[in-house]
Amino acid sequence: MTLKPKTYTFLCGCFVALGSMLFGYDLGVIAGVLPAKDFIRVMGNPDKDYVGFISSSLTLGAFVACIPASLLADRFSRRSTIFVGSIIFLLGGCLQTAAKNREMMLAGRFFAGLAIGVLSMMAPLYQSEIAHPSIRGRLTTLQQFFLGIGATIASFVIFGISETQADTPFEWRFPLGLQMLPCLPLAAMIFFMPESPRWLMMVGRERESLETLARLHSSGDLDDALVRAEFSEMKSALIKESKEETGWMSLVTDAQNFRKLMLGITIQFSVQMTGVSCIQYYAPAIFEEIGFDKRMTFLFQSVNSIIALIGEAACVLYIDRLGRRGPLIFSNVISGSTFAVGTAIQAKYPASAKNTSASYAFVMMTWIFNFFFSAGIGPLGWAYPVEIFNTSIRAKATSITSMSSWISNFLIGQVSPKAFDSLGWKYYILFAIFGFTNAITIWAFFPETKGRTLEEMDEYFEKTHWIVPLSDYKPKLSRDDREEELRRGVLHQGITDETEVRVVQKQEKQEEEEEEEKKKGDLDPDYSLGISTSIA
Incomplete structure (x- = not known):
């Protein structure tokens, strides 16, 4: 039976999104690996700075990989670059699983990060270039949906392993080894997928x-x-x-290219400044701090992952009807609001107060945040940049916008442990503020891209005022x-x-x-x- 064209294209987008699952799985699994007693022993009882670096070294590798990935994608093709990323991830996964010391673990994290930098950039880029105009948002937001699948699997793996294999090498080596599984079909079958036309x-x-x-x-x-x-x-x-000039310098010398580049950098940076990485990396520590035991924190993480997956599925289903601007603005407002409420709860009822109701209310805020982040902010942070650039500069430009995501992710991962120690609940104020400023920025500067072909974007942006509400041109609905x-x-x-x-x-x-x-x-x-x- 011949598949309908949109169904076939959607399935191609799903297959490529297996690369995104790797990052989602890592986000979920590292939060359970870091506090494992045997892991801490093998790593030589690292201090909080080193724990933060183990966590964030993956994003540092992803940052480094972006520009090489763009060069490979333009020179050797989109599929070839995805294949290279898959092979590198297998190397990184093997090093992490077999790690006998800090150096081996950091090397594994860095190589895995290189691969994730390649695959996270290439998945939405490839998806945007094969999509029908009417379902491009659905394909490019698959990145976050599969990331959510990975995180959900990781949270249940960690919960189950912590219950049955506590304080053993299996508690952390098995979850790290399991992350290589999606890479095998991706590397083996990527050349059976159509190339980007x-x-x-x-x-x-x-x-x-x-x-x-x-x-x-x-x-x-x-x-x-x-x-x-x-x-x-x-x-x-x-x-x-x-x-026209389509080299690297054209990204800054051409006014419209520079405008788009700034929008891409801004949206990727804004995603991280919602506080999502802080919650993903350190949720167990946060929940323990407010009075929950290890078992409950991992259970909360599992529920959180399911909530995120529901939000991501909603985004995939409705984003081509709702557009980009509205969901981004609304989700950021909710993001800022949940952190504001969570901050107030922590200020009024600190962990020392042992107020169970307040602790559960704080957990509820993280769940609400995660749903709206997953339904708008996270998926569109990757989808929007690949839509706005023309074909000649798309790989170059999205490599730079992706670097913005990874460097801000690295910053949050590295700073958060010390920030919690020195500031406590006051650290959350930063994320509350950014939620609202993100919404204002998107309302002011980000044109709607729904329904347009990639080839139209250059002229569309030329006709749209840099301050979008001042634009005379109204996009199709x-x-x-x-x-x-x-x-x-x-x-x-x-x-x-x-x-x-x-x-x-x-x-x-x-x-x-x-x-x-x-x-x-x-x-x-x-x-x-x-x-x-x-x-x-």
């Missing part, structure tokens, strides 16, 4: 680009109207981009509008200038037949689409 177009393999686009969006029908229109827009956009236009052969030569085009023309057909007769794999670089236009 936009990358194929970018490197001049136009015939393969058309065939891959048809495989993804029309079950292989090369004459499908949507496929032909998308192909024409991709080609036109890349012809335009080829006449329906996620399906643009896709229906493409099916009718409507290409956007400019955001406000729509021209009816007949995409499949006799000249194009003749040239394709000539190419097939010559048995050439690619279309000629100077190939003309033969598009004739008539004003709509």
Whole structure:
């Protein structure tokens, strides 16, 4: 049975998201590994600074990997880069599982971090480049959904192991070894997935680009109207981009590229400043501090993971209807509010007060925070940057925006243990403030990207004021509008200038037949689409 095109494309996006599961699993598992007695013994009873570094060294590796990943992705393809990331993760996982000292553990964490930096960047980038315009948000938010699956599995593994294998090497070595499992099918089968049609177009393999686009969006029908229109827009956009500067410097010398880069950096930094990494890494310590035993803290983590997974599933299901701006603004307001309430609870009823109701109320705040973070902030922090850049600079630009995420994640992981010691509950005030400032920033500066093709983004941003509420241009509200236009052969030569085009023309057909007769794999670089236009 042939799968529907959108179903097939969605499943391809799910497969690539296995790389995101690795990071989610690590986030969940490291919180249970760090306090394990045998782990502490093997690591030589490290102080809190070193514990923080063991935790955050993974994000340091991810930070280092971003720019090399972008170079690999543009030079050797999206799939090849995902394969490299998978192999590196297997190396890091082996080192962590077999660690006999601090140095071996740190090396394993760093190599695993390199891999996670590659895979976390490549998954949404690849997903955005294969997606139908109407479900691009659904595909790119799979990153966070699979991260949630990984975290949920990790929390239950830690809970079960801590109950049955407490104080043994198995308590921490088995969870660390288990994290390698998703990498095996990812490395083994990634080349069975279709390549990004936009990358194929970018490197001049136009015939393969058309065939891959048809495989993804029309079950292989090369004459499908949507496929032909998308192909024409991709080609036109890349012809335009080829006449412009697309090197690293263009990210800062071109005003619109710089604007987008700042938006990408800002949203990635804002995700971490909600306090999510603080809770993910140190939740057991936080819950123990307010009076719960080890068993209850791990149970709370398991419940928290399920709540997050529900939120992430809601995001995948509804984000293409709701858009990006609204969920981001609302979720950040709730984020700031939950930290404000949690801070007030801790200030009024510290751990020494032994107020059980207050302690449970604080746990409830973390659960509410986690749901709304997972339903908006986390998924869109990765999805938004890959949508706004054009194909020629997408890998370069998202490598830099990803670096913003990892360096802020590293900062939180490294600073939090000392901050808890010196500031206690006052540390939470920082995250409460950032929740509200994040919401204001997104309202002021972030245009809505729902429903538009990737090729439209450059002109769309040019027509949208840097301060979004001052913009005269209003984006379309329906996620399906643009896709229906493409099916009718409507290409956007400019955001406000729509021209009816007949995409499949006799000249194009003749040239394709000539190419097939010559048995050439690619279309000629100077190939003309033969598009004739008539004003709509």
